[in-house]
Amino acid sequence: xxxxxxxxxxxxxxxxxxxxxxxxxxxxxxxxxxxxxxxxxxxxxxxxxxxxxxxxxxxxxxxxxxxxxxxxxxxxxxxxxxxxxxxxxxxxxxxxxxxxxxxxxxxxxxxxxxxxxxxxxxxxxxxxxxxxxxxxxxxxxxxxxxxxxxxxxxxxxxxxxxxxxxxxxxxxxxxxxxxxxxxxxxxxxxxxxxxxxxxxxxxxxxxxxx
Amino acid sequence: xxxxxxxxxxxxxxxxxxxxxxxxxxxxxxxxxxxxxxxxxxxxxxxxxxxxxxxxxxxxxxxxxxxxxxxxxxxxxxxxxxxxxxxxxxxxxxxxxxxxxxxxxxxxxxxxxxxxxxxxxxxxxxxxxxxxxxxxxxxxxxxxxxxxxxxxxxxxxxxxxxxxxxxxxxxxxxxxxxxxxxxxxxxxxxxxxxxxxxxxxxxxxxxxxxxxxxxxxxxxxxxxxxxxxxxxxxxxxxxxxxxxxxxxxxxxxxxxxxxxxxxxxxxxxxxxxxxxxxxxxxxxxxxxxxxxx
Numbered sequence: 001x002x003x004x005x006x007x008x009x010x011x012x013x014x015x016x017x018x019x020x021x022x023x024x025x026x027x028x029x030x031x032x033x034x035x036x037x038x039x040x041x042x043x044x045x046x047x048x049x050x051x052x053x054x055x056x057x058x059x060x061x062x063x064x065x066x067x068x069x070x071x072x073x074x075x076x077x078x079x080x081x082x083x084x085x086x087x088x089x090x091x092x093x094x095x096x097x098x099x100x101x102x103x104x105x106x107x108x109x110x111x112x113x114x115x116x117x118x119x120x121x122x123x124x125x126x127x128x129x130x131x132x133x134x135x136x137x138x139x140x141x142x143x144x145x146x147x148x149x150x151x152x153x154x155x156x157x158x159x160x161x162x163x164x165x166x167x168x169x170x171x172x173x174x175x176x177x178x179x180x181x182x183x184x185x186x187x188x189x190x191x192x193x194x195x196x197x198x199x200x201x202x203x204x205x206x207x208x209x210x
Numbered sequence: 211x212x213x214x215x216x217x218x219x220x221x222x223x224x225x226x227x228x229x230x231x232x233x234x235x236x237x238x239x240x241x242x243x244x245x246x247x248x249x250x251x252x253x254x255x256x257x258x259x260x261x262x263x264x265x266x267x268x269x270x271x272x273x274x275x276x277x278x279x280x281x282x283x284x285x286x287x288x289x290x291x292x293x294x295x296x297x298x299x300x301x302x303x304x305x306x307x308x309x310x311x312x313x314x315x316x317x318x319x320x321x322x323x324x325x326x327x328x329x330x331x332x333x334x335x336x337x338x339x340x341x342x343x344x345x346x347x348x349x350x351x352x353x354x355x356x357x358x359x360x361x362x363x364x365x366x367x368x369x370x371x372x373x374x375x376x377x378x379x380x381x382x383x384x385x386x387x388x389x390x391x392x393x394x395x396x397x398x399x400x401x402x403x404x405x406x407x408x409x410x411x412x413x414x415x416x417x418x419x420x421x422x423x424x425x426x427x428x429x430x431x432x433x434x435x436x437x438x439x440x441x442x443x444x445x446x447x448x449x450x451x452x453x454x455x456x457x458x459x460x461x462x463x464x465x466x467x468x469x470x471x472x473x474x475x476x477x478x479x480x481x482x483x484x485x486x487x488x489x490x491x492x493x494x495x496x497x498x499x500x501x502x503x
Contacts, residue, residue, distance in 0.1 A: 077256060077265055082361060084313055112239065115281040117254060117265035120240030157240035158258070194238060201236045201267050204282050207458035208387075 034078035036085045039068035041103060043092040049140075064100060067163060071104055071124075071153045074162045077117045086116060097140040098126045100151045100165075105189055112197060122162055123190040124153040127182035129170060134177040136185035152182040156190040159183075237264040237279055244277065252278025286312040286386040286410035288364030292355045293395040295376070295408035296366070298345050304338060306345055308353070310410045311386065314363040318345075322356060322367035324374065350376040352406055352414065372396060376406075377432045379416030380448050384455045386411040390462040397463040401470055402443045407461060413451060415444050446473060449481040450490075457491040464501070469494045 041064040045052045072088060088111065090103045104124035111118060128138045128149045135142065143149060148168035155162055170178065237243060243255060243262045251257055254266045255277060264270070266281035286294075288310075296308035296316060306318040320333050320341060345351065352373045353366035368374050386409065395407045398418055406414040417440040419432065436444075450469040451461065459465055472493040473481055480486050 081313060112267050113283065115266055115284040117256070118239045119256070119258075119263075119265065121238070155240070157242075157263075197238045197267050198236060201238070201269070201282060204458055205234055205236060205269055208460070 031082070033082050035076070035081035035083075037069055037073050037076060037078065037088070038085055039065045039072065039088045039090070039107070041065045041068060041090050041092075043095060043099070047092050047095040064103065067100065067165065068103060068107060071122060071163045072107065072111070075108075075118050075120065075122045075155060076111065077119065080117055086111075095140070097138050097143045101125050101137070101153075101189075104153050105193065109193065109197070120155040120157045121190055121193055122153050123156055123186040123193065124151065124163075125182050125185035125189060126151050127178050127185070129174055129178050132174075134174070134181040136181040148178075150178055150182055152179065152186060154183060154186040154190075156187055234269040236267075236269050238267045239263075239265050243270055243279070248275065250276045252276045254279030254281060280387075282387070283385050284387065286310055287362065288312060288316070288355045288358050289409075290355050290357060292409035293352065293406070294355060294364075294366065294410045295350060295352050295381070295406055295412035295414050296410070298347050298349045298351065301342055301345070301347065304333075306341070308351065308366060310364065310366075310408075311383065311412060312362070312364060312410060314361065316364040316366050318351070318353060318366045318368070322365070322369060324368050324371070345375060350381065350414065352376060352408070376414055377416065378436055379414050380444055382413040382415065382448055382451050382455075384411045384413060384451070384461065388455060388458065388461050389413075390460045392462055399447070399463065399467055399470070401447070401467070402440060403447055405447065405463070405466065407463075413461070415447050415451075417444065442478065446470060446478050446481070449473070449478055453481060453487050453490060454494070456487065459491060459494065465494060465498060468497045472497070 041061045043052060043061070068088065068090065072086075076086065078086075088107050090107055092099055092103065101124040104122055108118075108122045112121075125136055126138050126143075126149055127134060127136045128142060128147050129135070130142065130145065130147045138149060148166060148170040150164070150166045150170075152161065152165075153163040154160070164179075235243075241264045243264055245261050247260065249262060251262055252271075254264060254268060255262050256265050257263070262277060264279045266279055268279050268281040271278055271280055288294075294310050294316070296310040296318075298306050298318075299309045299315060300307040304320045306320075308316040308318050310316045320337065323344065325331070325337070351368065353368045354370070354373060355364050356367040357365045359365065389407050389409055389411060391409070392407075395409070396404070397407070398404045402418065404416055404418045406416075408414070417436050447466065447470060450466060450473055453473075454461060454465060454469055459469075469490060472490045476486055476490070481490065
């Protein structure tokens with residue numbers, strides 16, 4: 001279908017954009033001047049340590065879907081596709097911390113593959129603060145320890161932040177260092193994604209011939 | 211019953227077998243294409259902070275002062291005069307909505323449709339009520355693009371006897387960028403089947419009709435049983451097309467024919483295995499190069 005990708009970070013998540021915008025049954029919701037971005041998040045029942053009973057429809061999935069939607073509405077050029085809808089479905093196969101970041105990175109590749117115009121890559125990473133050191137890309141154990149965690153989604157070329165989310169208390173003096181750690185990690189992810197995409201484009205271009 | 215199983219293995223880059231590198235300028239979203247403000251921006255680019263930035267991953271194309279980025283995989287963008295194969299999704303008041311692998315559903319107006327018998331008259335209210343008798347949901351049609359609306363939706367027409375409802379055959383969906391533009395898209399291949407290469411990426415393979423029906427206008431579906439030999443030819447052609455698509459070879463009648471001939475020594479079901487795929491495609495590419503050069 002449209003775009004498919006499989007991320008292999010701590011949390012593995014395949015994302016797919018079921019081929020570019022198209023008007024669905026909900027004609028009433030169509031926006032006249034731009035595209036509607038619809039994100040759905042679901043995690044497989046075997047993704048966490050204990051088997052999950054409800055893979056989708058629970059509050060965490062809805063909230064994650066909303067966050068993904070906000071992130072991608074900032075990155076996708078929605079003005080180019082009026083009256084259409086872009087669907088992004090993400091499914092987490094293995095969760096070991098940093099699920100939001102993995103979802104964003106996987107979805108970026110999927111959207112790119114589908115040919116939807118975007119401002120830039122969206123690279124995300126989580127960061128935390130433990131024992132007065134800023135840590136990047138927290139694992140499940142580190143997240144469960146209870147320290148403050150930050151999720152950052154960045155557009156690397158311009159340095160603009162697509163989404164910054166934290167739900168804990170952190171002293172503002174430490175904010176700089178934690179943000180810096182997350183930004184650096186996100187840029188590293190960008191280097192990786194960039195390399196893979198360029199290689200793929202080059203391969204396809206060579207095969208098609210000049 | 212014996213079954214074949216394969217383990218996942220890292221795919222080796224296909225471009226090595228072709229053996230040349232591209233001279234095109236390849237970009238990913240966020241890349242600056244140029245800082246020169248004299249250029250006009252086309253598809254796949256946007257202007258940000260005095261620079262022209264790419265918004266899709268693909269190759270840069272420059273025509274005089276226009277710069278655009280052609281993405282690897284896009285939906286079909288209609289152009290007047292293209293042949294398309296589409297599936298009816300809705301029957302509305304005076305038109306049908308057709309799915310053609312594009313961003314918005316295409317439209318086939320009742321007035322653009324041939325009436326059976328080829329008569330030319332004004333469409334009356336009875337024709338409107340009988341619409342479902344002509345074309346229903348999930349029917350496949352071949353049509354030509356008549357016009358393109360401002361938002362990109364495409365308007366189709368079947369005003370010639372060679373277009374119309376499609377009968378028995380096999381549909382293959384590929385990316386629109388792999389179908390080569392040619393003078394004619396209806397081909398009768400010498401191997402015993404016919405193929406319609408829709409510009410929108412829908413390819414229809416069907417058994418060559420015995421005699422051309424002049425007066426039906428494509429409405430009566432031929433439901434006679436298709437012989438086994440014909441079915442085998444059609445299956446082999448379908449596998450050949452899928453093969454060519456995975457190796458990103460442009461699709462046109464010559465390439466499909468060469469691929470078909472190169473695949474004859476293998477069994478139909480073996481054609482989709484990676485090693486055999488590479489072998490067949492390499493032979494096809496070689497023959498195509500010889501034919502050009």
